[in-house]
Amino acid sequence: MTAPQTLALRGDFPGVGDWHYLDTAATAQKPGQVIDAIARAYGPDYATVHRGVYRRSADMTIAYEAARARVARFIGAASPDECVFVRGATEGINLVAHGWAANVLKSGDRILISALEHHSNIVPWQMVAERTGAAIDVVPLTPDHAIDLDAMAAMIRPEHRIVALAHVSNVTGAVLDAARAAEIAHSVGAKLLLDGCQAAPRLALDVRALDCDFYVLSGHKLYGPTGIGVLWGRAELLDAMQPMQGGGAMIDKVTFQRTTYAPPPGRFEAGTPHIVGVVGLHAAIDYVDDVGLDRIHAHEAALVTATREALGQINSVRLFGPADAAGIVSFEVQGVHPHDVGTILDEEGVAIRAGHHCAQPLMDLLNVPATARASFGLYNDADDVAALVRGIERVTRIFG
Numbered sequence: 075m076t077a078p079q080t081l082a083l084r085g086d087f088p089g090v091g092d093w094h095y096l097d098t099a100a101t102a103q104k105p106g107q108v109i110d111a112i113a114r115a116y117g118p119d120y121a122t123v124h125r126g127v128y129r130r131s132a133d134m135t136i137a138y139e140a141a142r143a144r145v146a147r148f149i150g151a152a153s154p155d156e157c158v159f160v161r162g163a164t165e166g167i168n169l170v171a172h173g174w175a176a177n178v179l180k181s182g183d184r185i186l187i188s189a190l191e192h193h194s195n196i197v198p199w200q201m202v203a204e205r206t207g208a209a210i211d212v213v214p215l216t217p218d219h220a221i222d223l224d225a226m227a228a229m230i231r232p233e234h235r236i237v238a239l240a241h242v243s244n245v246t247g248a249v250l251d252a253a254r255a256a257e258i259a260h261s262v263g264a265k266l267l268l269d270g271c272q273a274a275p276r277l278a279l280d281v282r283a284l285d286c287d288f289y290v291l292s293g294h295k296l297y298g299p300t301g302i303g304v305l306w307g308r309a310e311l312l313d314a315m316q317p318m319q320g321g322g323a324m325i326d327k328v329t330f331q332r333t334t335y336a337p338p339p340g341r342f343e344a345g346t347p348h349i350v351g352v353v354g355l356h357a358a359i360d361y362v363d364d365v366g367l368d369r370i371h372a373h374e375a376a377l378v379t380a381t382r383e384a385l386g387q388i389n390s391v392r393l394f395g396p397a398d399a400a401g402i403v404s405f406e407v408q409g410v411h412p413h414d415v416g417t418i419l420d421e422e423g424v425a426i427r428a429g430h431h432c433a434q435p436l437m438d439l440l441n442v443p444a445t446a447r448a449s450f451g452l453y454n455d456a457d458d459v460a461a462l463v464r465g466i467e468r469v470t471r472i473f474g
């Protein structure tokens with residue numbers, strides 16, 4: 075077995091300890107630095123933003139906007155104003171779908187997604203299709219369960235107005251060649267939205283180099299708090315986008331006759347925002363950047379290789395996804411339901427995800443009701459892989 079190096083950062087994560095936590099694709103454990111930042115933000119630093127005339131509120135406003143600037147730097151945005159704080163990737167995709175696509179698309183237009191998308195990147199587009207009369211096309215997968223960009227190039231048409239793809243699949247870990255996807259989308263004038271939920275914690279990001287038009291991510295997958303995420307959009311697209319929610323903070327001027335909206339990003343942040351979530355996200359980005367995404371990616375790639383090598387030697391295990399998957403290995407133990415696999419592994423102190431991973435169409439395509447999924451974070455090491463493999467060997471003994 076290739077022995078992955080440890081990053082020796084496990085001690086930073088009070089939620090991990092000696093637990094073999096292999097469900098980071100669902101949500102990442104939090105380092106003490108993030109937990110401390112949250113405690114400070116709810117404690118001695120706590121105040122509202124954007125409204126207070128007193129010192130602490132002004133400081134919190136500065137912290138809130140500093141987090142936006144940090145996000146912009148982290149993802150390579152041209153300006154912090156292109157970064158909208160949302161609840162998570164789901165809300166980000168819905169905002170683009172309902173705020174932009176639903177106003178731009180009309181009957182005869184088409185939406186392009188892929189066969190491996192998360193329900194968050196399927197259902198909002200179905201809603202838009204229903205509202206506008208647009209149709210949805212689905213890019214097929216390669217034999218190793220990545221998005222088939224040759225097939226995409228062959229099927230794209232001028233009627234396609236928006237293409238929405240996972241940057242990294244939450245089921246197969248396949249990494250999209252985003253720049254090529256952008257080139258194909260732009261060849262017909264379509265916009266490209268990337269669902270970066272699984273990519274943001276695993277790959278160094280530069281939205282301008284990727285040449286996409288919208289990018290979404292969730293803070294809780296990036297070692298930050300739940301309830302906070304980011305929608306990045308090109309300035310001119312955000313300018314053209316309608317808010318989904320009206321209320322405080324998103325307005326320019328309100329009268330009973332007419333209301334004008336604030337410019338982006340405020341236009342899309344109605345109400346008191348998730349102040350502490352934003353501060354926690356800032357701390358998470360600082361933490362991840364200090365470790366270095368290239369190191370994290372290399373570390374997780376080694377864990378994936380070790381896992382695939384070891385599980386591949388067990389006859390009844392069928393692996394899904396490409397060998398160069400980013401941090402995620404989906405598999406089935408033939409003849410055993412993934413829920414039973416997950417339950418037995420739990421008895422061994424190994425936490426994996428068993429289910430459809432919010433990708434039911436992909437399960438249909440793989441012809442399985444569910445898969446078992448081991449997903450890695452920067453705190454995992456070779457011991458976690460060994461525990462997983464021991465657990466799977468026990469599963470095969472129990473089920474004969």
Ligand code: PMP
Pocket residue numbers: 099100161162163164165192194195240242243244269271272292432
């Ligand atoms: N897209 C992908 C690829 C995901 O993995 C997830 C979370 N499992 C989502 C979207 C939705 O993210 P959230 O629930 O944080 O909004």
